Amino acid sequence: MLQVGIIGGAGYTAGELIRLLINHPNVNLNFVYSTSNAGNKITAIHQDLVGSINLIFTDSINSEVDVVFLCLGHGNSKAFLEKNGFSYETRIIDMSNDFRLREHEMFHGNSFVYGLPELQKEKIRSANHIANPGCFATALQLAILPLAANKLLKDDIHINAVTGATGAGTSLTKTTHFTWRDNNFSYYKPFTHQHLGEIHQTVNELQSDFESEINFMPNRGNFSRGIFATVYTKFEGSLDDAKTLYNDYYKNAAFTFMSDEEIHLKQVVNTNKCLLHLHKHDNKLLITSVIDNLLKGASGQAVQNMNLMFNFDEKQGLQLKANFF
Numbered sequence: 001m002l003q004v005g006i007i008g009g010a011g012y013t014a015g016e017l018i019r020l021l022i023n024h025p026n027v028n029l030n031f032v033y034s035t036s037n038a039g040n041k042i043t044a045i046h047q048d049l050v051g052s053i054n055l056i057f058t059d060s061i062n063s064e065v066d067v068v069f070l071c072l073g074h075g076n077s078k079a080f081l082e083k084n085g086f087s088y089e090t091r092i093i094d095m096s097n098d099f100r101l102r103e104h105e106m107f108h109g110n111s112f113v114y115g116l117p118e119l120q121k122e123k124i125r126s127a128n129h130i131a132n133p134g135c136f137a138t139a140l141q142l143a144i145l146p147l148a149a150n151k152l153l154k155d156d157i158h159i160n161a162v163t164g165a166t167g168a169g170t171s172l173t174k175t176t177h178f179t180w181r182d183n184n185f186s187y188y189k190p191f192t193h194q195h196l197g198e199i200h201q202t203v204n205e206l207q208s209d210f211e212s213e214i215n216f217m218p219n220r221g222n223f224s225r226g227i228f229a230t231v232y233t234k235f236e237g238s239l240d241d242a243k244t245l246y247n248d249y250y251k252n253a254a255f256t257f258m259s260d261e262e263i264h265l266k267q268v269v270n271t272n273k274c275l276l277h278l279h280k281h282d283n284k285l286l287i288t289s290v291i292d293n294l295l296k297g298a299s300g301q302a303v304q305n306m307n308l309m310f311n312f313d314e315k316q317g318l319q320l321k322a323n324f325f
Contacts, residue, residue, distance in 0.1 A: 002066040003064075007033045010036065019052075031055075039058075097198075114201075135294075144203070145202070148202070151206075151209070163219070232285060233284065242278050263275045266322060267290065271300075300318055
Protein backbone atom coordinates (compact mmCIF):
# COMPACT_ATOMS: atom_id res chain seq x y z
CA MET A 1 0.00 0.00 0.00
CA LEU A 2 1.26 3.45 -0.87
CA GLN A 3 1.61 5.82 2.06
CA VAL A 4 0.21 9.17 0.89
CA GLY A 5 0.20 12.66 2.37
CA ILE A 6 -1.72 15.81 1.44
CA ILE A 7 -0.43 19.32 2.07
CA GLY A 8 -3.13 21.99 2.26
CA GLY A 9 -6.12 19.86 3.13
CA ALA A 10 -9.01 22.32 3.54
CA GLY A 11 -9.79 23.38 -0.03
CA TYR A 12 -12.11 21.98 -2.69
CA THR A 13 -9.40 20.09 -4.56
CA ALA A 14 -8.09 18.57 -1.33
CA GLY A 15 -11.60 17.44 -0.41
CA GLU A 16 -11.99 15.69 -3.74
CA LEU A 17 -8.52 14.21 -3.44
CA ILE A 18 -9.25 12.79 0.02
CA ARG A 19 -12.47 11.24 -1.28
CA LEU A 20 -10.60 9.58 -4.16
CA LEU A 21 -7.64 8.37 -2.10
CA ILE A 22 -9.61 6.76 0.75
CA ASN A 23 -11.42 4.70 -1.88
CA HIS A 24 -8.27 3.81 -3.84
CA PRO A 25 -7.38 0.12 -3.32
CA ASN A 26 -3.60 0.75 -3.35
CA VAL A 27 -3.46 3.76 -1.01
CA ASN A 28 -3.33 4.46 2.69
CA LEU A 29 -3.92 8.12 3.51
CA ASN A 30 -1.13 8.76 6.02
CA PHE A 31 -1.74 12.42 6.89
CA VAL A 32 -3.59 15.56 5.80
CA TYR A 33 -1.69 18.74 6.64
CA SER A 34 -3.48 22.01 7.41
CA THR A 35 -2.06 24.57 9.85
CA SER A 36 -5.37 26.43 10.09
CA ASN A 37 -7.31 23.26 10.97
CA ALA A 38 -4.74 21.22 12.91
CA GLY A 39 -6.45 19.06 15.52
CA ASN A 40 -9.87 19.29 13.89
CA LYS A 41 -11.66 16.38 12.28
CA ILE A 42 -11.38 16.29 8.50
CA THR A 43 -15.14 15.78 8.38
CA ALA A 44 -15.67 19.16 10.06
CA ILE A 45 -14.50 20.76 6.79
CA HIS A 46 -15.30 18.07 4.24
CA GLN A 47 -18.73 17.12 5.50
CA ASP A 48 -19.47 14.73 2.63
CA LEU A 49 -16.87 12.39 4.18
CA VAL A 50 -18.80 11.82 7.43
CA GLY A 51 -18.80 8.06 7.99
CA SER A 52 -15.94 7.55 5.52
CA ILE A 53 -12.88 8.84 7.38
CA ASN A 54 -11.78 9.34 11.00
CA LEU A 55 -8.52 11.22 10.46
CA ILE A 56 -7.84 14.67 11.89
CA PHE A 57 -5.87 17.48 10.28
CA THR A 58 -2.26 17.79 11.41
CA ASP A 59 0.39 20.52 11.38
CA SER A 60 3.27 18.05 11.05
CA ILE A 61 4.40 15.99 8.06
CA ASN A 62 5.71 12.49 7.54
CA SER A 63 8.69 13.05 5.26
CA GLU A 64 8.93 9.34 4.40
CA VAL A 65 5.60 8.90 2.59
CA ASP A 66 5.66 7.39 -0.90
CA VAL A 67 3.84 10.31 -2.51
CA VAL A 68 2.71 13.74 -1.40
CA PHE A 69 0.11 15.95 -3.05
CA LEU A 70 0.55 19.72 -2.71
CA CYS A 71 -2.90 21.37 -2.66
CA LEU A 72 -1.62 24.85 -1.89
CA GLY A 73 -2.43 28.22 -3.39
CA HIS A 74 -0.45 29.39 -6.39
CA GLY A 75 2.99 30.55 -5.33
CA ASN A 76 2.96 28.58 -2.07
CA SER A 77 4.19 25.14 -3.16
CA LYS A 78 7.75 26.23 -3.82
CA ALA A 79 7.88 28.11 -0.53
CA PHE A 80 6.58 25.06 1.35
CA LEU A 81 9.18 22.76 -0.23
CA GLU A 82 11.93 25.22 0.63
CA LYS A 83 11.03 24.87 4.31
CA ASN A 84 9.95 21.22 4.43
CA GLY A 85 11.98 18.38 3.01
CA PHE A 86 10.82 14.93 1.92
CA SER A 87 12.86 11.80 1.37
CA TYR A 88 14.60 11.23 -1.96
CA GLU A 89 12.12 8.42 -2.73
CA THR A 90 9.00 10.54 -2.11
CA ARG A 91 7.15 11.42 -5.31
CA ILE A 92 5.60 14.90 -5.42
CA ILE A 93 2.48 15.93 -7.32
CA ASP A 94 1.92 19.68 -7.22
CA MET A 95 -1.54 21.12 -7.93
CA SER A 96 -0.46 24.77 -8.17
CA ASN A 97 1.05 26.67 -11.10
CA ASP A 98 4.48 26.93 -9.46
CA PHE A 99 6.25 24.39 -11.68
CA ARG A 100 4.13 24.11 -14.83
CA LEU A 101 6.20 26.32 -17.08
CA ARG A 102 9.61 25.20 -18.35
CA GLU A 103 11.43 28.15 -16.81
CA HIS A 104 10.16 27.06 -13.36
CA GLU A 105 10.21 23.27 -13.69
CA MET A 106 13.57 22.73 -11.94
CA PHE A 107 13.66 22.69 -8.14
CA HIS A 108 16.80 21.77 -6.21
CA GLY A 109 17.99 19.57 -9.06
CA ASN A 110 14.60 17.90 -9.58
CA SER A 111 12.57 18.41 -12.72
CA PHE A 112 8.77 18.68 -12.56
CA VAL A 113 7.17 16.88 -15.52
CA TYR A 114 4.02 18.51 -16.88
CA GLY A 115 1.29 16.04 -15.98
CA LEU A 116 -1.12 15.95 -18.92
CA PRO A 117 -1.35 12.20 -19.67
CA GLU A 118 -2.77 12.69 -23.17
CA LEU A 119 0.34 14.70 -24.03
CA GLN A 120 3.23 12.76 -22.46
CA LYS A 121 2.15 9.61 -20.66
CA GLU A 122 5.54 7.90 -20.86
CA LYS A 123 7.37 10.85 -19.29
CA ILE A 124 4.86 10.82 -16.44
CA ARG A 125 5.47 7.10 -15.85
CA SER A 126 9.16 7.72 -15.18
CA ALA A 127 8.77 11.03 -13.31
CA ASN A 128 9.49 11.70 -9.64
CA HIS A 129 7.84 15.12 -9.59
CA ILE A 130 4.66 16.17 -11.43
CA ALA A 131 3.23 19.62 -12.13
CA ASN A 132 -0.50 18.95 -12.43
CA PRO A 133 -2.10 21.05 -15.20
CA GLY A 134 -4.60 23.82 -14.53
CA CYS A 135 -8.31 23.16 -15.03
CA PHE A 136 -8.87 25.50 -17.98
CA ALA A 137 -5.51 24.44 -19.42
CA THR A 138 -6.62 20.80 -19.34
CA ALA A 139 -9.94 21.36 -21.10
CA LEU A 140 -8.47 23.67 -23.73
CA GLN A 141 -5.35 21.67 -24.51
CA LEU A 142 -7.40 18.50 -24.95
CA ALA A 143 -9.48 20.44 -27.49
CA ILE A 144 -6.49 21.33 -29.68
CA LEU A 145 -3.79 18.70 -29.03
CA PRO A 146 -4.59 16.64 -32.17
CA LEU A 147 -4.35 19.75 -34.37
CA ALA A 148 -1.06 20.92 -32.84
CA ALA A 149 0.46 17.44 -32.90
CA ASN A 150 -0.25 17.23 -36.64
CA LYS A 151 0.98 20.79 -37.36
CA LEU A 152 -2.50 21.87 -38.44
CA LEU A 153 -2.96 25.06 -36.43
CA LYS A 154 -2.80 27.62 -39.24
CA ASP A 155 -4.67 30.62 -37.83
CA ASP A 156 -5.87 32.32 -34.65
CA ILE A 157 -7.59 30.17 -32.01
CA HIS A 158 -10.74 31.58 -30.41
CA ILE A 159 -11.90 30.25 -27.04
CA ASN A 160 -14.94 30.93 -24.90
CA ALA A 161 -15.05 28.86 -21.70
CA VAL A 162 -17.27 28.89 -18.61
CA THR A 163 -16.27 27.54 -15.20
CA GLY A 164 -18.27 26.83 -12.07
CA ALA A 165 -17.91 28.62 -8.74
CA THR A 166 -15.57 25.99 -7.27
CA GLY A 167 -12.92 27.13 -9.75
CA ALA A 168 -12.42 30.21 -7.56
CA GLY A 169 -11.59 28.19 -4.43
CA THR A 170 -13.08 28.42 -0.95
CA SER A 171 -12.07 31.98 -0.08
CA LEU A 172 -14.98 34.39 -0.25
CA THR A 173 -14.77 37.31 -2.67
CA LYS A 174 -17.31 39.67 -4.18
CA THR A 175 -17.84 37.35 -7.15
CA THR A 176 -18.15 34.09 -5.18
CA HIS A 177 -20.98 35.02 -2.82
CA PHE A 178 -24.22 33.20 -3.65
CA THR A 179 -26.20 36.43 -3.94
CA TRP A 180 -23.79 37.68 -6.63
CA ARG A 181 -23.21 34.42 -8.48
CA ASP A 182 -26.78 33.11 -8.57
CA ASN A 183 -28.65 33.94 -11.80
CA ASN A 184 -25.57 35.81 -12.99
CA PHE A 185 -22.86 35.51 -15.64
CA SER A 186 -19.64 37.46 -16.19
CA TYR A 187 -16.21 37.31 -17.77
CA TYR A 188 -12.87 37.78 -16.04
CA LYS A 189 -9.19 38.05 -17.02
CA PRO A 190 -10.04 38.48 -20.72
CA PHE A 191 -7.15 37.43 -23.00
CA THR A 192 -4.75 37.27 -19.99
CA HIS A 193 -5.73 34.19 -17.95
CA GLN A 194 -2.74 32.54 -16.27
CA HIS A 195 -3.42 29.16 -17.90
CA LEU A 196 -2.55 30.62 -21.30
CA GLY A 197 1.12 30.13 -20.44
CA GLU A 198 0.67 26.36 -20.24
CA ILE A 199 -1.34 26.26 -23.45
CA HIS A 200 1.18 28.32 -25.42
CA GLN A 201 4.00 26.15 -24.07
CA THR A 202 2.38 22.92 -25.25
CA VAL A 203 1.36 24.28 -28.64
CA ASN A 204 4.81 25.69 -29.32
CA GLU A 205 6.48 22.40 -28.38
CA LEU A 206 4.21 20.43 -30.71
CA GLN A 207 4.09 22.98 -33.53
CA SER A 208 7.07 25.30 -33.39
CA ASP A 209 5.93 27.39 -36.37
CA PHE A 210 2.66 28.44 -34.68
CA GLU A 211 2.72 32.24 -34.49
CA SER A 212 -0.99 33.10 -34.40
CA GLU A 213 -3.06 34.38 -31.48
CA ILE A 214 -4.83 32.31 -28.83
CA ASN A 215 -7.79 34.46 -27.83
CA PHE A 216 -9.21 33.16 -24.54
CA MET A 217 -12.31 34.57 -22.85
CA PRO A 218 -12.92 32.91 -19.44
CA ASN A 219 -16.37 33.24 -17.89
CA ARG A 220 -17.97 32.63 -14.50
CA GLY A 221 -21.07 30.44 -14.58
CA ASN A 222 -23.81 30.22 -11.96
CA PHE A 223 -23.20 26.53 -11.25
CA SER A 224 -20.87 24.80 -8.79
CA ARG A 225 -18.55 22.68 -10.88
CA GLY A 226 -17.54 21.93 -14.43
CA ILE A 227 -15.97 23.66 -17.44
CA PHE A 228 -17.75 24.07 -20.77
CA ALA A 229 -15.42 25.31 -23.51
CA THR A 230 -15.96 26.11 -27.17
CA VAL A 231 -12.85 26.47 -29.31
CA TYR A 232 -12.74 27.30 -33.00
CA THR A 233 -10.09 27.88 -35.62
CA LYS A 234 -9.64 27.52 -39.38
CA PHE A 235 -9.35 23.96 -40.65
CA GLU A 236 -8.87 23.06 -44.28
CA GLY A 237 -10.10 19.46 -44.14
CA SER A 238 -13.60 18.02 -43.88
CA LEU A 239 -15.47 17.12 -40.69
CA ASP A 240 -14.70 13.45 -41.37
CA ASP A 241 -11.01 14.34 -41.66
CA ALA A 242 -11.15 16.05 -38.29
CA LYS A 243 -12.98 13.14 -36.67
CA THR A 244 -10.40 10.69 -37.98
CA LEU A 245 -7.62 12.91 -36.67
CA TYR A 246 -9.13 13.21 -33.18
CA ASN A 247 -10.21 9.58 -32.88
CA ASP A 248 -6.72 8.44 -33.84
CA TYR A 249 -5.03 10.79 -31.37
CA TYR A 250 -7.22 9.73 -28.43
CA LYS A 251 -7.62 6.04 -29.28
CA ASN A 252 -5.52 5.00 -26.27
CA ALA A 253 -6.65 7.75 -23.88
CA ALA A 254 -8.12 6.43 -20.65
CA PHE A 255 -10.49 9.33 -19.98
CA THR A 256 -10.80 11.49 -23.12
CA PHE A 257 -13.57 10.50 -25.48
CA MET A 258 -15.09 11.74 -28.74
CA SER A 259 -18.84 12.14 -29.01
CA ASP A 260 -20.82 12.28 -32.25
CA GLU A 261 -23.65 13.97 -30.37
CA GLU A 262 -23.57 17.46 -28.86
CA ILE A 263 -22.24 17.35 -25.31
CA HIS A 264 -23.10 19.02 -22.00
CA LEU A 265 -21.72 19.37 -18.48
CA LYS A 266 -23.88 16.77 -16.74
CA GLN A 267 -22.11 14.07 -18.74
CA VAL A 268 -18.79 14.73 -16.98
CA VAL A 269 -19.48 16.33 -13.58
CA ASN A 270 -18.23 14.01 -10.80
CA THR A 271 -16.11 12.03 -13.29
CA ASN A 272 -12.53 12.16 -14.56
CA LYS A 273 -13.69 12.30 -18.18
CA CYS A 274 -13.14 14.85 -20.89
CA LEU A 275 -15.70 14.72 -23.68
CA LEU A 276 -15.04 16.35 -27.05
CA HIS A 277 -17.41 17.14 -29.91
CA LEU A 278 -16.54 18.44 -33.38
CA HIS A 279 -18.59 20.68 -35.68
CA LYS A 280 -17.55 22.13 -39.04
CA HIS A 281 -18.90 25.44 -40.35
CA ASP A 282 -17.49 26.62 -43.68
CA ASN A 283 -13.72 26.75 -43.11
CA LYS A 284 -13.93 26.71 -39.31
CA LEU A 285 -13.66 23.74 -36.97
CA LEU A 286 -15.53 24.08 -33.67
CA ILE A 287 -14.35 21.86 -30.82
CA THR A 288 -16.47 21.62 -27.68
CA SER A 289 -14.68 20.34 -24.57
CA VAL A 290 -16.25 19.57 -21.18
CA ILE A 291 -14.63 18.44 -17.93
CA ASP A 292 -15.19 18.54 -14.17
CA ASN A 293 -12.80 21.27 -13.01
CA LEU A 294 -12.20 19.56 -9.64
CA LEU A 295 -11.56 16.08 -11.08
CA LYS A 296 -10.11 15.92 -14.59
CA GLY A 297 -9.13 19.55 -14.06
CA ALA A 298 -7.41 18.91 -10.73
CA SER A 299 -7.66 16.03 -8.22
CA GLY A 300 -8.80 13.27 -10.57
CA GLN A 301 -5.99 14.00 -12.99
CA ALA A 302 -3.55 14.07 -10.06
CA VAL A 303 -4.62 10.55 -9.07
CA GLN A 304 -4.41 9.51 -12.73
CA ASN A 305 -0.81 10.76 -12.71
CA MET A 306 -0.09 8.88 -9.47
CA ASN A 307 -1.41 5.69 -11.06
CA LEU A 308 0.93 6.13 -14.00
CA MET A 309 3.94 6.90 -11.77
CA PHE A 310 3.45 3.73 -9.72
CA ASN A 311 2.45 1.45 -12.62
CA PHE A 312 -1.13 0.99 -11.45
CA ASP A 313 -4.03 0.66 -13.85
CA GLU A 314 -4.55 4.23 -15.08
CA LYS A 315 -8.23 4.11 -14.12
CA GLN A 316 -7.65 2.73 -10.61
CA GLY A 317 -9.82 4.58 -8.11
CA LEU A 318 -11.34 6.77 -10.84
CA GLN A 319 -14.27 4.73 -12.11
CA LEU A 320 -16.70 7.49 -11.18
CA LYS A 321 -20.27 7.95 -12.34
CA ALA A 322 -21.80 11.27 -13.35
CA ASN A 323 -24.77 12.53 -11.32
CA PHE A 324 -27.02 12.97 -14.32
CA PHE A 325 -30.16 14.05 -12.49
